[in-house]
């Protein structure tokens with residue numbers, strides 16, 4: 001047994017390696033990125049033949065690659081952030097019906113509080129929707145052990161397993177104990193191909209088999225050590241259900257809570273493995289008059305148990321009268337309020353750290369960022385075509401990446417940011433709805449991730465719109481991962497889709513070219529067909545990093 005200090009994400013990666021991982025696929029997204037980065041480092045040291053760890057063009061292709069590896073009998077993992085699971089939802093939902101061969105684990109990092117995301121969705125809903133088991137570690141040690149277990153579980157039930165982690169676990173470091181790894185699975189193709197074909201006749205059978213697996217999964221979850229029911233010597237008139245990180249925040253307040261109740265310790269159930277352990281929930285609530293539910297994310301457990309328990313029990317969680325916050329993250333102070341305890345000084349309160357007196361530091365583009373020069377050009381072109389201010393004839397749809405920060409002053413260019421790739425389809429819709437100047441703004445990596453399919457639609461219809469691709473040659477926002485295609489491949493790719501070559505423009509994103517670039521951009525925006533304008537310049541931070549690495553190599 002060894003000890004090492006790891007981030008939650010790294011603990012997941014190491015757990016997977018020790019479980020005999022053969023391949024991993026993913027798309028970068030905070031807070032999940034470090035799982036794959038750790039795996040890629042290990043793959044480098046082991047040699048690519050031993051372990052394959054690769055970024056993919058999006059989460060859907062990543063999960064599809066993993067399905068192929070599982071089909072061949074190998075243990076495989078997919079990594080993504082919570083909104084990535086929306087992109088991968090097609091193979092995710094259908095993958096649940098397959099007779100998984102090599103263990104398949106889908107590690108999804110949720111971001112309650114939206115530190116770096118466009119929503120707060122809770123991946124446990126997806127697990128329940130797809131009828132697949134879910135493991136929810138509450139600390140780095142569990143992140144390691146549960147990841148190992150997830151592969152065994154996947155092969156035992158022949159089902160994909162979702163591993164749900166959250167920002168505070170992903171990005172906090174703690175010492176963990178690790179054990180010797182197991183060997184990788186040998187190559188051995190699936191023995192039952194009907195379990196891998198979702199033609200209606202087979203899919204019906206596979207769906208029945210998925211339903212039949214549920215009883216076994218429930219038994220597994222009832223007996224799981226992470227689903228811990230504490231009744232002995234407890235005050236059973238009050239039940240507390242905690243899950244994941246919510247368990248830690250509850251324990252941080254437990255001494256005060258017990259004191260406030262005259263020494264009576266409430267009965268408790270901590271949940272770390274799903275499907276929900278319904279029998280344990282019923283036992284917890286046999287004598288309860290009130291139930292408190294503390295869970296990080298959306299009220300997944302609370303909503304389900306409202307359908308399980310008699311109405312005579314008051315349930316206080318995120319939906320009841322004494323609600324803990326319905327949005328944002330939990331922390332010990334939020335749980336404290338939910339337990340009805342008086343406020344206390346905490347590291348988060350002004351009494352200890354006078355946050356209010358610190359200057360506000362809103363996120364912004366780096367000084368010298370190429371996107372800043374591109375946005376100045378877009379702004380000037382739109383102002384000259386459609387006037388300043390509200391520009392009634394123009395739609396400026398942007399996308400997910402560093403350039404989303406261009407929505408803030410001093411640029412204030414994007415008017416919509418929805419999800420990966422949406423800018424292209426939205427520009428098309430706006431153009432076809434009748435707006436004169438419909439513009440989509442997207443980064444090179446996001447374009448490849450999921451903007452390209454909407455561009456094919458627009459090319460087929462020759463929609464009068466302009467797609468602006470901000471090509472900084474890197475996936476900057478998530479930590480400078482390599483884009484799937486180098487910049488020089490963008491032009492032939494787009495021409496290959498059928499765009500007229502005279503309306504594919506490549507401009508250098510530079511301040512001293514503002515006037516010249518504005519004239520060229522305006523011409524394309526005014527063109528009553530489809531045009532694509534690529535603003536090119538390497539991300540400044542990636543450039544600095546690259547130069548430093550080159551200098552180090554020369555030494």
Ligand code: SF4
Pocket residue numbers: 364365366368369370371402472476477539540541542
């Ligand atoms: S990391 Fe790169 S792309 Fe992102 S804001 Fe900074 S310079 Fe611009």
